[in-house]
Amino acid sequence: MGEDLEITAKTLIQIGRNPNYAGVLVVGLGCERFSPYELAVGIRPSKKMVETVVIQKEGDSLKAIQEGIKKAREITGNSKTYHRMFENIDINVEEVIEGTKILKEKGEEIYNEMLDVASGKGVKSEILGHDELFCITRVR
Structure with missing residues (x-):
């Protein structure tokens, strides 16, 4: 090589x-x-x-x-990843694909989580101290 x-x-x-x-x-x-x-x-x-x-x-x-x-x-997109990275991921959406929850149930869970976060609840990445900034820019 x-x-x-x-x-x-x-x-x-x-x-x-x-x-x-x-x-x-x-x-x-x-x-x-x-x-x-x-x-x-x-x-x-x-x-x-x-x-x-x-x-x-x-x-x-x-x-x-x-x-x-x-x-x-x-x-x-699977529960193995969710369980492996539980401390980093707020919601396991694989439950819909696995059939253990229907889309409406999971949608309500996500909506309620969004309301909680909008009301001041910290998401796991914030709690862990991740504060990386993300922005999209155009390169000319």
Whole structure:
């Protein structure tokens, strides 16, 4: 592996290991010198959920997108993630997908939570001291 490729590989692995990510979906074409599978192996020691989609393996871009959506839902939109990151997440919406709650019930829960927050209740990220600012700007 050349020095440039080695630096790129280490950088991508460290990005994937970032503690702010609950899970990582690695997407690759399948013809890279540093394969998506190698990247996933490098991220796994962080003990987060890691899934891989390789476009050539799926057969075409549309199938890869469908597989990526499926795997992304497994990583982020499920009760495992909620229970694993309970101290960071205020509401588990996966209950609707799992069928343990209907959409109306969960919608009411979210609405009531919004009212509580608007009335001064702190959300978990605030309680934990996360105060990262987020803004969207246009780059010209």
